[in-house]
Amino acid sequence: xxxxxxxxxxxxxxxxxxxxxxxxxxxxxxxxxxxxxxxxxxxxxxxxxxxxxxxxxxxxxxxxxxxxxxxxxxxxxxxxxxxxxxxxxxxxxxxxxxxxxxxxxxxxxxxxxxxxxxxxxxxxxxxxxxxxxxxxxxxxxxxxxxxxxxxxxxxxxxxxxxxxxxxxxxxxxxxxxxxxxxxxxxxxxxxxxxxxxxxxxxxxxxxxxxxxxxxxxxxxxxxxxxxxxxxxxxxxxxxxxxxxxxxxxxxxxxxxxxxxxxxxxxxxxxxxxxxxxxxxxxxxxxxxxxxxxxxxxxxxxxxxxxxxxxxxxxxxxxxxxxxxxxxxxxxxxxxxxxxxxxxxxxxxxxxxxxxxxxxxxxxxxxxxxxxxxxxxxxxxxxxxxxxxxxxxxxxxxxxxxxxxxxxxxxxxxxxxxxxxxxxxxxxxxxxxxxxxxxxxxxxxxxxxxxxxxxxxxxxxxxxxxxxxxxxxxxxxxxxxxxxxxxxxxxxxxxxxxxxx
Numbered sequence: 001x002x003x004x005x006x007x008x009x010x011x012x013x014x015x016x017x018x019x020x021x022x023x024x025x026x027x028x029x030x031x032x033x034x035x036x037x038x039x040x041x042x043x044x045x046x047x048x049x050x051x052x053x054x055x056x057x058x059x060x061x062x063x064x065x066x067x068x069x070x071x072x073x074x075x076x077x078x079x080x081x082x083x084x085x086x087x088x089x090x091x092x093x094x095x096x097x098x099x100x101x102x103x104x105x106x107x108x109x110x111x112x113x114x115x116x117x118x119x120x121x122x123x124x125x126x127x128x129x130x131x132x133x134x135x136x137x138x139x140x141x142x143x144x145x146x147x148x149x150x151x152x153x154x155x156x157x158x159x160x161x162x163x164x165x166x167x168x169x170x171x172x173x174x175x176x177x178x179x180x181x182x183x184x185x186x187x188x189x190x191x192x193x194x195x196x197x198x199x200x201x202x203x204x205x206x207x208x209x210x211x212x213x214x215x216x217x218x219x220x221x222x223x224x225x226x227x228x229x230x231x232x233x234x235x236x237x238x239x240x241x242x243x244x245x246x247x248x249x250x251x252x253x254x255x256x257x258x259x260x261x262x263x264x265x266x267x268x269x270x271x272x273x274x275x276x277x278x279x280x281x282x283x284x285x286x287x288x289x290x291x292x293x294x295x296x297x298x299x300x301x302x303x304x305x306x307x308x309x310x311x312x313x314x315x316x317x318x319x320x321x322x323x324x325x326x327x328x329x330x331x332x333x334x335x336x337x338x339x340x341x342x343x344x345x346x347x348x349x350x351x352x353x354x355x356x357x358x359x360x361x362x363x364x365x366x367x368x369x370x371x372x373x374x375x376x377x378x379x380x381x382x383x384x385x386x387x388x389x390x391x392x393x394x395x396x397x398x399x400x401x402x403x404x405x406x407x408x409x410x411x412x413x414x415x416x417x418x419x420x421x422x423x424x425x426x427x428x429x430x431x432x433x434x435x436x437x438x439x440x441x442x443x444x445x446x447x448x449x450x451x452x453x454x455x456x457x458x459x460x461x462x463x464x465x466x467x468x469x470x471x472x473x474x475x476x477x478x479x480x481x482x483x484x485x486x487x488x489x490x491x492x493x494x495x496x497x498x499x500x
Contacts, residue, residue, distance in 0.1 A: 233448070
């Protein structure tokens, strides 16, 4: 059996190496706040692809797809999860170049929201995007705490504290540059570790034929392609993931970090292709865990991957899987620390007059606060998939109205704000966890499908209708004039057009 001391000691050593490497690389490269949060036009195709893959493949890949496969529709649900993850990245190959052309000196989605729509929509988008990223971060910490507790009885607070402190050490110092360079190394380790873990586990179970027979005997419906429950889950999870990632500041940062538009498109498309087999391989452990009779309680589905691994693999292999899980957490945690800090830092000059050095210090301070808060939440043991779905719902009602302003000069603040709010109301009305606290018994039965698809459909329809009826025009070229570099001391001033 893997002991707590052995596993925790090994993970501390691995994390310290990454922290030292990230801090060493960033030394002397952070001269301005722009270097810290944007690394504008500095990243080539290899590094950009690696950082997108690593940042998108957090520890959730070992939890949520497997939970979907075990409890939300089997192999069809896993396929939906893979499709949603890929489409979210592919969307930035289309939207990213548009963002760079309209806001060449930009930094964040909230900055765009302020310049394009004014303070009301800005405040709403700020709340939604930060909430989503924070919940994503907390879910990552929750997942790894649950996994290490299962593998070696490591207390959740110790796991969250060790990961949070070491990632903070290099991200707080080196910002986006440190995050991207460590992502490159993490990708080189994560991909082979994941593949080997899956292959070795399947072989230990007797091969794919034996595994297939085991699942068919116990729960054949989980292997039925096109199962209604799986199709339903796949449909709403695509909406959920695409909407959430459009409001993920981490991708907006990497849009600007790309050396040019061609590099941006290729990197996001390659990452989109790479994510599909990774999600699918991890997701099949959900049905396998059910077939082996390891999912005995409601909370077991989210740790299906680790239930199978600890059941059939020897201790050294289990330790390797634990290292994989921690690397996955680190690859997304450093991204999210920096992404949340960058959103807040870009917005600080609107309320506080700070020098460039002051802004950099503020960015580091925000990173510390975010890390501490995520560590506390991550130690509580909440459901990983439930946390993600709650955050995703906020984004599903917001992403189309927000991005509509990149393409339509007729979109206006009141219209898109009303569209987003209406979509969110519809989504919450049918969101199953919300029914436990909201007196909505007169409505039809709660449904994740109706919640997510309804939120996206209502907000999209109202955004288009209000734009057509509003008879307003906004000069999209104004965005370039309103949004400037932080080291120029000029930010969006909110006077770019008719946002009434």
